[in-house]
Amino acid sequence: MLEIRGLSKSFGGVKATDNVTLDFADGSLTSVIGPNGAGKSTFFNLITGALKPDSGQILLNGVDMAGRSPPDIVRYGIGRAFQVASIFPSLTVHETMLAAVCADQRRASVLHRRFPLLETRDRAEHAMELLGLAGKRNRTAATLSHGDQKLLDIALALVLEPKVLLLDEPTAGMGTEERWRMIDKVRELWETQKITVVFIEHDMDIVFKIAPAIVVLCYGRILATGTPEAIRRNEAVIKAYLGTEHHAEAAI
Amino acid sequence: MTELRAGRTGEPLGIARDEARSQRPRYLDVLIGLAAFGVLAVLPLFFGSKALLDFVIRCSAFGLFATSLNLLVGYTGMISFGHGMFFGLGAYGFGLIMQRTGVPVPVAFVATLVITTIIATVIGAICVRLKEIYFAFVTLAFQMLIHSTILSWASLTGGDQGLRGGIPRPVFLGIDLSNHVHLYVTSCALLVIGLLLMRQIAQSPFGYTLRMIRDNANRASFIGIDVWRARLTIFVLAALFASTGGIVMALFVSGAYPEFAYWTISGEGIFINMLGGVTTFLGPMVGTVLLLILNDTVTRLTEYYGIVLGIVILFFAIGLRKGLMDFVVEWYGQRRDGAGERG
Numbered sequence: 200m201l202e203i204r205g206l207s208k209s210f211g212g213v214k215a216t217d218n219v220t221l222d223f224a225d226g227s228l229t230s231v232i233g234p235n236g237a238g239k240s241t242f243f244n245l246i247t248g249a250l251k252p253d254s255g256q257i258l259l260n261g262v263d264m265a266g267r268s269p270p271d272i273v274r275y276g277i278g279r280a281f282q283v284a285s286i287f288p289s290l291t292v293h294e295t296m297l298a299a300v301c302a303d304q305r306r307a308s309v310l311h312r313r314f315p316l317l318e319t320r321d322r323a324e325h326a327m328e329l330l331g332l333a334g335k336r337n338r339t340a341a342t343l344s345h346g347d348q349k350l351l352d353i354a355l356a357l358v359l360e361p362k363v364l365l366l367d368e369p370t371a372g373m374g375t376e377e378r379w380r381m382i383d384k385v386r387e388l389w390e391t392q393k394i395t396v397v398f399i400e401h402d403m404d405i406v407f408k409i410a411p412a413i414v415v416l417c418y419g420r421i422l423a424t425g426t427p428e429a430i431r432r433n434e435a436v437i438k439a440y441l442g443t444e445h446h447a448e449a450a451i
Numbered sequence: 452m453t454e455l456r457a458g459r460t461g462e463p464l465g466i467a468r469d470e471a472r473s474q475r476p477r478y479l480d481v482l483i484g485l486a487a488f489g490v491l492a493v494l495p496l497f498f499g500s501k502a503l504l505d506f507v508i509r510c511s512a513f514g515l516f517a518t519s520l521n522l523l524v525g526y527t528g529m530i531s532f533g534h535g536m537f538f539g540l541g542a543y544g545f546g547l548i549m550q551r552t553g554v555p556v557p558v559a560f561v562a563t564l565v566i567t568t569i570i571a572t573v574i575g576a577i578c579v580r581l582k583e584i585y586f587a588f589v590t591l592a593f594q595m596l597i598h599s600t601i602l603s604w605a606s607l608t609g610g611d612q613g614l615r616g617g618i619p620r621p622v623f624l625g626i627d628l629s630n631h632v633h634l635y636v637t638s639c640a641l642l643v644i645g646l647l648l649m650r651q652i653a654q655s656p657f658g659y660t661l662r663m664i665r666d667n668a669n670r671a672s673f674i675g676i677d678v679w680r681a682r683l684t685i686f687v688l689a690a691l692f693a694s695t696g697g698i699v700m701a702l703f704v705s706g707a708y709p710e711f712a713y714w715t716i717s718g719e720g721i722f723i724n725m726l727g728g729v730t731t732f733l734g735p736m737v738g739t740v741l742l743l744i745l746n747d748t749v750t751r752l753t754e755y756y757g758i759v760l761g762i763v764i765l766f767f768a769i770g771l772r773k774g775l776m777d778f779v780v781e782w783y784g785q786r787r788d789g790a791g792e793r794g
Contacts, residue, residue, distance in 0.1 A: 356674075
C-alpha cells in the first residue's frame with residue numbers, strides 16, 4: 200500500500216505539490232491526469248526521490264520514503280519509467296537487463312567475476328519476454344525505435360520487480376495506434392504482475408477506457424479522485440480541465 | 452568463416468557477436484596476457500639493443516598510466532585532466548620510501564599504493580560529485596597543487612631538482628632491479644598483470660555499472676546504483692594503476708622529477724587515449740606505443756616537436772574523428788558484416 204500524506208513541494212513561490220494526500224491500494228491501476236503544469240511529474244519526482252519534499256510523508260507499507268535517495272527508494276520497491284525514454288544508449292537490450300538485475304541483487308560493484316552473472320540471466324530473460332523485447336536482445340539501445348526505447352525504459356523498471364510502478368506518460372510522442380498498443384501492454388503488465396501501477400496520461404480516451412481509478416491534479420492540488428464515470432461528471436473537473444469536447448482535445 | 456556457418460544453420464548472427472562481446476572467458480584473457488609476457492620476456496635473448504628494452508619499459512609505465520585513465524574517460528565518462536598527479540605520486544612515493552627507509556622493494560611498492568589509495572580517496576571524494584567540465588578542472592587544480600607542493604617542499608622532494616642520487620634497489624627474491632634485464636622483465640610483468648586486472652575490472656559487473664553511469668548516470672541511480680560511490684571507487688582504482696606506472700618510471704630513471712607530476716603528463720594521457728581510441732580496452736596501449744615512437748623519431752629529426760605532434764592530433768581528432776583502434780575495430784566490423792551478408 201502506497202500512502203501519500205500531506206505532501207508539499209514549492210519552487211520559489213510556486214506550490215508545485217500542495218498538501219497532497221492519496222492512497223494507492225496494492226494491485227491498483229491509477230491514472231494521474233491534469234493540465235500542463237499541474238504538478239504531475241513533480242508528484243512522481245517526489246515519490247521516487249528525484250526531489251526532496253518540503254513536508255509530508257510517502258509511506259510504502261508503512262515505511263516513510265520522504266527524503267530518501269533514489270537508489271534507496273528503488274530498493275524499497277518503487278520503480279519508475281520516464282517521459283522521455285531514459286536508457287543506456289551504448290548497451291544492448293540484453294546487457295541493459297542483465298546489468299539492471301545485477302544492480303538489484305546488490306552485485307553492481309562485484310569486481311572478481313565476469314559480466315554477465317549466471318544468476319541474473321533468468322530474470323533478465325523474463326523481463327525481455329514480458330515487454331516483447333527478446334527478439335531485439337542484441338540491438339544497441341540507441342538503435343531501437345522510439346516505441347521500443349519506451350518499452351526498454353519500462354522493462355528497466357519492471358526487471359527490478361517493484362511493488363509500485365510509476366509510468367510518466369508511457370505513450371508520450373507516439374502515434375495513435377502505437378499509443379493503444381503501449382497502453383494495452385501496460386494494462387497487461389498490471390494484470391499479470393499484480394503490482395500497483397500509477398501512470399500519467401494526456402489522452403482522455405485512453406484514461407477513461409483503461410484506468411479503474413483516476414486522480415486529477417490542478418495547480419499542485421488534488422482536484423478530484425474517483426472512477427472514470429465520477430470524474431467525467433465531476434463539476435470541478437469539467438470546469439478546470441475537461442471543459443467542452445474541444446478543450447479535452449486541446450489538452451491532448 | 453564462422454559467419455558463413457552461422458548463416459547456414461539459420462542461427463542469428465547477432466548471438467555470436469553478443470557472446471564475443473560480453474562473455475569471453477577470463478582464461479582467454481589470461482592466456483593472451485601470458486603469451487604477450489612470454490614474447491616480451493624472451494626479447495632480450497634475441498635483441499641485445501638496450502634502446503629497445505628501454506622503449507618497452509617506458510611503454511609499460513605510460514601504458515599502465517594511459518589504460519588506467521581510459522577506465523575513467525572511456526568506461527565511466529569522467530574526463531580527468533589531473534590523472535598525472537597519481538603518476539607523479541607513485542614515482543615520488545616509491546622513490547622517497549626507498550631512499551629514506553631502505554625497506555625491501557615489495558614493501559615500498561605496497562606502501563606507495565596505500566598512500567595513493569588514501570590521497571586518491573580524499574581528492575576523489577571532493578571531485579567525483581562534480582559534473583563534466585567542473586570535474587576536469589578541479590582534478591587539474593589538484594594536479595597543480597601536488598606539483599607546487601613537490602616544488603616548494605624542497606627539503607623532502609628536492610624541489611625542482613627532483614629526487615636525485617638514485618633510488619636504491621636492493622635485491623629481493625633473486626630479482627635485482629639495478630640489472631637492466633631484470634628491470635625490463637619486472638616492468639613487463641607489472642604491465643601484463645596491471646592490464647589483466649584492469650581488463651577484469653572492465654568486464655566485471657562493476658565494469659558494466661561504469662558503462663551505465665557513463666551512458667546515463669541519472670537512470671543508473673533509479674535502478675538502485677549509488678553513482679557517487681561507484682565513481683569514487685573507479686577513481687581510486689585508476690589512481691592505483693597510474694601510481695604503478697609512476698613506480699615503473701621511477702625505477703627506470705632511478706629518480707623522480709617534478710615533470711612527472713606536471714599537468715603535461717595528464718595531457719599526454721589524454722593525447723594517448725585520443726590516438727589509440729577509448730572504445731576498446733587496448734586502444735590506450737596502442738596509443739602509448741604510437742606516441743612514444745612518434746616522440747622518439749620526431750625529436751631525433753626536428754626540434755619543432757610540438758608542431759608535428761599538433762598536426763598528428765589534428766589528423767586524429769578532425770580527420771578520423773576517433774582513435775586508431777576505434778577505426779580498426781569499425782573497419783573490421785564492417786568487413787565482417789559484409790562477409791556475413793554475402794554468406
